[in-house]
Amino acid sequence: MQDINLTVRPGEFILLTGPTGCGKSTLLKLFNGLIPHQSGGKLTGQVIINGIDTLKTDMRKLTQQVGLVFQNPDDQLFATVVEDEVAFGPENLGLPREEIGRRIQEALQRVKMVDLYQAGTNELSGGQKQRVAIASMMAMQPKVLALDEPISQLDPVGADEVLNVIKELNTSLGTTIILVEHRIHEVAHLADRIIIMNEGQVVMDQPIRQALRDVAIFHRYGLRVPEVVQLFADLKIPEPPLVAVEAVKKLKNVFTSNKPDQPVRTPPAKGERKRVGEVVVKIKELRYTYDPSRGEALKGVDLKVQEGERVALMGNNGSGKSTLLLHLAAILKPGSGAVEVLGENIRTKDPCFLAGQVGIVFQNPDLMLFCDTVRDEVEFGPRNLKLSSQEIELRRTKALSAMTITDLAEDSPMALSKGQRLRTAVASVLAMQPRLILLDEPTTGQDKMHIDAMMDFLSKFHARGTLVFCTHDVETVIKYATRVVVMNGGHIIADGDPRAIFSSPEILTRAALKPPQSLLISQGLGLTPAFTVDELKELLVG
Amino acid sequence: MSIAQRMIRPTVNATFIHQLDARVKIFLLLATSVLVIFLDNPKSLLLLFVFVSAAALSARLPAKNLKILAVLVLLAVWGTMFSQALFYSKLPRTVLFVIIHPKWPVIGELTGGLFVYKQGFTYGAVQALRFASMLTLGLLLSWTTQPRDLLLGLIHFKVPYEVSFMTVTAVRFLPLVMNEVRTVLTVQRLRGYRPLKSSNWIKLIRTSLYTLKPILANCLRRAGTLAVSAESRGFRVNPEERTYWRGLEYSYMDRGVLWGGTVFLVGIVAVKVVYLLYFNGVYYTPFLRELYGLAKNWL
Structure with missing residues (x-):
């Protein structure tokens, strides 16, 4: 990081964003003294928090000024019981027992978890775990709460729970919030001010509504703006609102006053994609249980996927979508029922028999990288398939270039950024040229530019292949999926064209999904449903 | 539930063993470790093992836990008895049967013969009973004690807070690491590599490296987040003045x-x-x- 000059006023809600690796997380660690007190590196300049110079103050005082919440709730909870987790901080401060008890009660009340104080942390949902992480920071009574992508691992319902709690802390308690997030569209309406960082520098710092008047800067850094903001920018309407309801009101005014007689247009029909290819996946009455005390994860799932389809598996956390995906790679074996992948029953097969036929990319790419260089990593699979050296070279060149990591070929995969590691993992799978690619939450923690680059490539490069991916990202699904399978409680509750699925409020509610803003606006305006900004624009102005 | 998860997840029951204070359980574990050193007689060691096993049965543990316990105890008993019977070196010793005769060409001359000794079996049985009692009691402790109680118990026995905290936290993350090992092996298989199907030592070493590398890298990254999270909540800022929300009461x-x-x-x-x-x-x-x-x- 360099040349950072920043002033944050008490009670502000700041959205800190920027492309992957821009220095956002490093900046957060400066706020509570983790840098420099608990890290290496060289620091010049001053960081003053509530009048306290972090360089000259010990961690004990600083941790009471700034609370830090991280991306993955599982990596920041130590205790097995909720109240112990919240008590951890106050205990470390050496507070008397009565005071610790009072703080536990108050913090859990703030995050609406007081009824679960005796619950096991392992039994909580992702959203609840993240709220416990926030409560454990609030028990330190910090003036500032800094959160590093706290919703990136959560389903839309969990994310909403957490964001509501954060906003509540900001408005009712006056806690200053500094929230790092790629998903600007999810949080823009909550923040007062936005700071964009790039390559260790602050490149924009403005009130959020003012900043969103110029979407070009967001695009330049590969950041996704709310659909409503993009729509207003495209329509050249000033003062973009941040939520769909406001947009509907404004658009009604604009289009009533300017074009009173213009008939409502309908978007071009997006007929359901024909499924004519060979059956790649055939699942019948699949049931699976991880732990009998927690019930079945899959409760009689039937599914067929045909060649060439791009299927999005959606649903809330714990709905069974990842379990289903793991069956397709023969990682899990059916408890009962049958799973056929490429005509083979996986029950008695080792995943080896799927090598070169099925590729899987996990949410955490680190578990997929074990070679010394990116080049070795990409060549590893083709070599095991005993392909000719020309074929190996051809596949390596193509996969590296597709993932834009050709220049990193001689680097160690472990030394790359998370985005680069993910792309290396994808390239290693692509080099196998599998007929079926499985992606587990490929959009998590990635900025829009990288998500689009990866999905564009997979759609084009793999046009004749089949893609099955788990995601919560509705925009990505609308753009890339030909079919959506929605899961809830181990069942498939909807299966069909993404547009048809997202038009059903009942399905969206049951699967805890959020409809795209374009759809809400088109519905609010009484138009034919539109699912993207372009479709909505076409409806409005032709 | 995987075996690793079952190994470390405590059960919840209202039995006598479950209700015992964590400090008492740790004391009993320490006391038994002293006892098994002082006792040499196979009869009394067998009695101790029977007593510990009866305690395990009285804890009404799930059948799968008892199965894991039984397998581990049998492996330990068999391994200890067999190895002691083979390599018993004290005198006098009585040969029960011969595995490799010293007069056999090459292998006999090279090894000097391989025998199973009666006294070795007896000595192995004593060692095995010692080991089995400790193993049973150790697993019984971890299966009937909540980690937070165990943490407080360890602190009571003057184990430094940092060490107790790290021990209990490491146990919590063990199943996660086991799952990651499984994922890495599957990834290797899906890329055409058969990690465990080889008797070639070089390949087995290569497999270990392929598996250890991502697991260690991931563990280091997770440990980094855990450390930052703990330090953000004042961990180690003043260990002497640390207080405790929950206490243990006898x-x-x-x-x-x-x-x-x-x-x-x-x-x-x-x-x-x-x-x-x-x-x-x-x-x-x-x-x-x-x-x-x-x-x-x-x-």
Whole structure:
């Protein structure tokens, strides 16, 4: 990081964003003294928090000024019981027992978890775990709460729970919030001010509504703006609102006053994609249980996927979508029922028999990288398939270039950024040229530019292949999926064209999904449903 | 639930063992470790193992936990007895049967013969019973004690807070690491590599490296986040003044077990010491003849 000059006023809600690796997380660690007190590196300049110079103050005082919440709730909870987790901080401060008890009660009340104080942390949902992480920071009574992508691992319902709690802390308690997030569209309406960082520098710092008047800067850094903001920018309407309801009101005014007689247009029909290819996946009455005390994860799932389809598996956390995906790679074996992948029953097969036929990319790419260089990593699979050296070279060149990591070929995969590691993992799978690619939450923690680059490539490069991916990202699904399978409680509750699925409020509610803003606006305006900004624009102005 | 998860997840039950204070359980574990050193007699060691096993059964553990326990105990007993029977070096020793005859060409000359000794079996049985008792009691402790109680228990026994905290936290993350190992092996298989199907040592070493590398990298990254999260909440800022929200309180039952256990342990150790003094010709008194007999037959 360099040349950072920043002033944050008490009670502000700041959205800190920027492309992957821009220095956002490093900046957060400066706020509570983790840098420099608990890290290496060289620091010049001053960081003053509530009048306290972090360089000259010990961690004990600083941790009471700034609370830090991280991306993955599982990596920041130590205790097995909720109240112990919240008590951890106050205990470390050496507070008397009565005071610790009072703080536990108050913090859990703030995050609406007081009824679960005796619950096991392992039994909580992702959203609840993240709220416990926030409560454990609030028990330190910090003036500032800094959160590093706290919703990136959560389903839309969990994310909403957490964001509501954060906003509540900001408005009712006056806690200053500094929230790092790629998903600007999810949080823009909550923040007062936005700071964009790039390559260790602050490149924009403005009130959020003012900043969103110029979407070009967001695009330049590969950041996704709310659909409503993009729509207003495209329509050249000033003062973009941040939520769909406001947009509907404004658009009604604009289009009533300017074009009173213009008939409502309908978007071009997006007929359901024909499924004519060979059956790649055939699942019948699949049931699976991880732990009998927690019930079945899959409760009689039937599914067929045909060649060439791009299927999005959606649903809330714990709905069974990842379990289903793991069956397709023969990682899990059916408890009962049958799973056929490429005509083979996986029950008695080792995943080896799927090598070169099925590729899987996990949410955490680190578990997929074990070679010394990116080049070795990409060549590893083709070599095991005993392909000719020309074929190996051809596949390596193509996969590296597709993932834009050709220049990193001689680097160690472990030394790359998370985005680069993910792309290396994808390239290693692509080099196998599998007929079926499985992606587990490929959009998590990635900025829009990288998500689009990866999905564009997979759609084009793999046009004749089949893609099955788990995601919560509705925009990505609308753009890339030909079919959506929605899961809830181990069942498939909807299966069909993404547009048809997202038009059903009942399905969206049951699967805890959020409809795209374009759809809400088109519905609010009484138009034919539109699912993207372009479709909505076409409806409005032709 | 995977075996790793089952190994470390405590059960919740209202049995006598579950209700015992964590400190009492740790004390019993320590006391048993002293006992198994002081006891040499196979009869009394067998009795101790039966007692510990009965305690495990009384905890009404799930059948799968008991199965894991049984497999581990059998492996330990078989491994210890067999290895001791083969490599027993004290004299006198009686050959039970011959595995490699010393007169066999090449292998016989090279090894000097391989025999199974009767005394080795007996010695192995004693060692196996010691090991089996400790293993059973250790697993019983971890299956019937909540980690937070275990943490407080360790702190009570003056284990530094940092060490206790790290021990309990490491246990919590063990199943996660086991799942990651499974994922890495699957990724290798899906890329055409058969990690475990080879008797070639070079390939096995390569597989270990391929597996360890991503697991270690991931563990380091997770440890980094955990450390930052702990430090953000004042971990180690002032260890001497740290307070505790929950405390452990002894019930009458706990006190009874603690006192009973202490008296029993001190009694056994005292009798054994008195016997050793007599045995080595240091001290003898006819008043204690019955005690010497008891010690000779049972301890």
